[in-house]
Amino acid sequence: MNILNYVSTHIDLPQRSIANTLKLLEEDSTVPFIARYRKEMTGNLDEVQISGIQKLKSAYEELEKRKASVLKSIEEQEELSPELKQKIESATSLTEVEDLYLPYKRKRNTRAGMAREKGLEPLAKMLMAQSGTDVENAANRFLNDKVGDTGEALQGAVDISAEWINENRRVRHVLRRLFSRSATISASVVKGREEDEQAQKYRQYFDWNEPLYKCPSHRLLAMLRAEKEEVVRVKVAVDKEQALEAIENIVIRNERAPGISYIRKAAKEAYERLLYPAVSNEILKEAKEKADHTAIQVFSGNLRQLLLAPPLGEKRILAIDPGFKSGCKVVCLDEKGDLLYNENIYPHPPQREASQAIKKIRSLVNAYRVEAIAIGNGTASRETEALIKRIAFDREVQVFVVNESGASVYSASGVARQEFPNYDVTVRGAVSIGRRLADPLAELVKIDPKSIGVGQYQHDVDQGRMKTELDAVVMSCVNSIGVNVNTASPSLLGYVSGIGPSLAEKIVEYRSENGEIRSRKELLMVPRLGNKAFEQSAAFLRILQGKNPLDNSAIHPESYTIVEKMARDLQLEVEELIGNKENIARIKPEKYCTDSVGLPTLNDILRELEKPGLDPRKKAKVFEFSKDLRTIEDVKPGITVPGIVNNITNFGCFVDIGIKESGLVHISRLSDTYVSDVNSVVKLHQHVMVKVIDVDLKRKRIQLSMTD
Known part of the structure; x- marks a missing residue:
């Protein structure tokens, strides 16, 4: 399996687009650069699609790294057969690789290991063979100075058999499927925490039970946070009898075998001691990863809206x-x-x-x-x-x-x-x-996104994964706006495609020593800013009142010759094209198509010539809160007040009504019609009118509605 096949099986995009995108990523091209300036190569993929390919590329590389480690370990044990090697190399997931590796994984001193040391593995093989052998009589042959009686011998055989059942790939697959379909998640209060004031915010989880697949992201993360704070205990389980029946259906081939009771015992012990803890933790981990993904997506969406909030502009x-x-x-x-x-x-x-x-x-x-x-x-x-x-x-x-x-x-x-x-x-x-x-964007890039005050359980999710996602959002926002290379802070410059923190410092140092940068070409004089960094960054860096008017646009320097040719063909100067709709309308983009430059890029060039360097953000507007509200004591059920949406979650949005405490509009009260996505109704910074439904002074919570 190669990377192209792996990515193609996980994302529904043309193979040519995937292959070219992978090639560009291998060349250290950034997502914003590829999406904006390599449309012909990718088939006009957007940032979301390119990011998807980038994530799958990372997942493939992680999978291949783990395969190499597993193969090396098994080979060192001299247990690597050609068939096993082929199975590992063909595996398409980390779970599959780990299942194949499990029998060869170095284990601590287990019950099965101690039984093997006593020489009981042949007895376990007789038991699992399910032939006509009377295993109870056979057990007498294994008595020695380490095994005192047949009961001990048979228990040792059961211990070894239980380990084999635990390592059975088919058993694990069936149990995973059972847990995925039927698992319930429950929470119960830790004894002694029932009346704890700090624990009251988790009161609804003191006795909670629901199907795991129905548990929404925010609820799962809340329960896990409560468990971390030792308020509740969380458990994921399925019907035990159903699980044992599923195992026995796989491992029992002869119901009349003399040792069938010991096989059932081995299956039960395998489930209780080994399979249940492993599979339930695995399923909970998967659920947590999905919840993390959802929470991070919510946070990412909020962060994007916050970063792209309307700026007031250059004012005193x-x-x-x-x-x-x-x-x-x-x-x-x-x-x-x-x-x-x-x-x-x-x-x-x-x-x-x-x-x-x-x-x-x-x-x-x-x-x-x-x-x-x-x-x-x-x-x-x-x-x-x-x-x-x-x-x-x-x-x-x-x-x-x-x-x-x-x-x-x-x-x-x-x-x-x-x-x-x-x-x-x-x-x-x-x-x-x-x-x-x-300028919200220029200032907020200096702050850890987790501290900006938007999101949902952002401190409870995978921090590495969240940082990667949020950095990508910040980079996307910064590059969608463009950056004034002569005024931007190192923090802002560091998010420009191809720059990074180190080069950002070099640009600022160059500015300090040489004065304002007058052209994009001059960027190549910045120490350590080479051709690759220039290719990736130049079009996202703006130079106001520079030598070349195109330097204050999103047109890439590699396309300047195209614009110059367009101007010559119309017998105009480049300056006479910029912002002149009549002159731009005379250009026939088809005329300038080449093997590497097609209509997507040419149409982008014409749009940029029409409004060069246009900031897509709206301008900031003054908002008036209710003059009657100063504290939560002033908030009364039934009143209607103006507010600003200041956070969005999967279960609703929070609204600033001009006091310290924000109120919650639950998703069910956002609209008179059914709402599945909060973002389809409201956006961050949106000005709304809300009605107060309930005020809980003790817990300082306000319930609002946009429908009543």
């Missing part, structure tokens, strides 16, 4: 990280997000210096020509917003409440210390809030 911003006792940290930022000024104000209790704070804010807005104010949505956010809206400014100033999740993580990070070595965490946090308003 005054940002406030609000607080009570410690005051509000105020910073002023210029159009590029550089820090101009910082100070503390104390408008709220206990100091109550509101009038001084109003004067200071008004003065700063005038002094630094502030165009917008960003207020973090944490403690004292609503009080600070109310204060700001009391100020009569001399100029038009927009006021935004900004989600500050993860700002504290950024402010204490190495990235923040490097950016602001002479300022403390409070200043860095406020700067992050302001920059998030200007």
Whole structure:
């Protein structure tokens, strides 16, 4: 089995597309680059399809690595027959490889191993042969100084037989199928935790039971988290009699064999001691992997929406990280997000210096020509917003409440210390809030995605797998927007196709030493940025007011000659094509097709010429929360209030209604019609009207509806 066959059996795409995509991936091409600039090779596959091939490529490589390790181990034991070697090499899954390896796996001192040391393996073979041999009489022949009586001899034979049954591939296959179809998952409270206050959030799982295949991702992850916190015990099981019957149907060939009772005993022991623990753990692990996949997909979808949130753009911003006792940290930022000024104000209790704070804010807005104010949505956010809206400014100033999740993580990070070595965490946090308003993508890439505040059980899933997925989402978002090579931070540059953290630092160093980069060609002068990195990255890096106007577009430098030819054929300069719909409409793309460049790429070029470097994101809009809500005590059932969707899960969405606690709109209350996918109804940052259904002050939970 080769990689092309493996991938083709797992994904329904043309073989030519798969083969060419695999070739490009082997050449270290990135997913964004392949999707955008190698459409003719891939048959116009999108990022999702290419990512699917990339994941299958990794799975194949992992499978082949494990096969090599298993073959080496069996060969060292001098047990590798040509038939076994062929079976292992033909295996299409890790489970199949492990089943083939199980009989040869080095084991610790097991009951079967001790029985073999006593010389009882021939007796076990007689037992499993199910011939007419009277095994009880035969057992007398195996008595020695290690085996005192026939009962001990027969038990040893049963122990060895149980191990053989455990290693039987057909038995394991049948049990896996039984567990997949019929397993139930149950949870029961750990004795002594019933009244524990910390355990009450898991109360519904104190006595829980349902079919495993029906258990949704969020519920399984919640139960496993409760087990990890030693609140409940989780168990996966099937009907024991049904499982034993399935095993006996395979291992019993002669119901009238003299030793049939011992075979049944061996089957029972094999199930209870070996098969049940192994298969139930395996099935639970598979269920957990599926739940992880679902949770990661939810998180990835939320992260993409968050990163692509509407930016305010290059504006002068005054940002406030609000607080009570410690005051509000105020910073002023210029159009590029550089820090101009910082100070503390104390408008709220206990100091109550509101009038001084109003004067200071008004003065700063005038002094630094502030165009917008960003207020973090944490403690004292609503009080600070109310204060700001009391100020009569001399100029038009927009006021935004900004989600500050993860700002504290950024402010204490190495990235923040490097950016602001002479300022403390409070200043860095406020700067992050302001920059998030200007450009969410550029600022959020500096923060571990798990700390951004969206997702579903993100700390409970496979962390390595999640990091890989989220890094891919960030890279996709960064490259879909494009990056200004002369202003981007190392964090942002590091996600550009073909760049990475090391080259990003080199680009920033080059900028510092040589001034602004004036053309894409100049990128090749950056130390260690070679032809491959240039090929992968150049079209995603933008140069504003550069020597070549195409350098501020998503047109790849390898296609510049095509654009120049189009312009010459129309007797125009390239500049006269850019943004000129009438001139672009005169171009017949078919005329420029070659063996390597087809209509998909040419049509992309024409679209980009029409709107070069266009940011696909919408612009940020001011949102007004209800003035009547300050705390959860103000929230009453029956009222309808405006809110912003700030998290999406499989079971519903959470809505910020302007207080500390977000409310939940359960999936059943999203619409008057059946909803299978929450994202089909709402998106992150969507402005919605919600009705309060219930308020639990003790647990600080709010139930909302979008249908009533």
